[in-house]
Amino acid sequence: MDRIVNSRASADAPLRTAVIVGSTREGRGGAAIAQWFAECSRQEAALELDVIDLAEFSFPQRYPRRATPAMLDFSKRVDRADAFVVVTPEYNHGYPASLKQAIDYCCDEWFAKPVGFVAYGTAAQGLRAVEQLRQVFNALHTVTIADVVSFNRFDGSLGDDGRPRDTEAAGIAVRRMLAQLTWWARALRAARAELPFAA
Template sequence: MKATDPLRLAVIIGSTREGRVGDGIGRWFAARAALRDDLEVSLLDLAGYAFPSAFPAVPTPAMRAFSAEVAAAEAFAVVTPEYNRSFPASLKQAIDFAYDEWQAKPVGFVSYGSGSCGLYAMEQLRTVFIGLHAVTVRDGVGIDLLGDGVDDRGRPYGSDAREQAVATLLDQLLWWGLALREARAIRPFAS
């Protein structure tokens, strides 16, 4: 990996609920990120993985595939709904399938919810990722489903403020991602 190579950003859609708007929001965000030459974007939709309902003693092929995607990425944008003042169990389960793969990589959040823009879920996820030795960036993108919300395909309505929030989040992920890429190349992370 050269310092000039694009940063590998994984956009993770954290909801698996039927009728969710997370896939529309995740694809909207990934499309904006893909417009940049300094990012190589992949989309990891948790609904597309056949994860087990209980944590098995031996990882399943789906668990190994997801962990490999996390290992290959250098930064993450987690798209999360807020369900009952928290994030979904499907997202926590997937996060727990990897451990070392998250270390010394930046994580940002695109959250959505009714009234709170998903901010409670975002703040709880910060503590989870800090526990995994990831670096969470300060700014995020919040979408109020009761306010300006999303269209009938789950894509957020455009606004200058929202586009600026996306640009700020991507800029922070890029800065941290490149800095941590260089740091990991110089010395292994001490966990």
């Protein structure tokens, strides 16, 4: 009986969702887009957000034999999360090296959790970077969300403050993606509690 009660309590608990800002480049658009996305997402009572800005971490230039404090901090925050939203630019048809570096600092911390994407770039709106990231996250046994929130930074879709001008359309895209992310996050959290993931 206790197990059933505890299971129901955990099922109702807010979903810990890490919003990862993937670019560390000066002048990046990702910080403003991530802030806007977080504000939209906080309206969802089911979510407990943790914005992880990679620009705030002092990661080593070379992969060390032992994890540094920054690496440990990042991996702990990834481990705590039930779901992820990766905010990524598209640089030269790909995603930034800073994001790949951070992803590779973790392994089973990613397993059996959903990943959504907010992307930005030029005409392709960052979608080529997202497709490459799907391959990476597939290798880490995640579930990537089909619907993507995406923007062209240079066609007037974003204002001078880096936020979407058409907040209604952008808000619809966010809600659609979060609905899928939330469904998978609840299902996978329950599955992980019931049985360890078989990697």
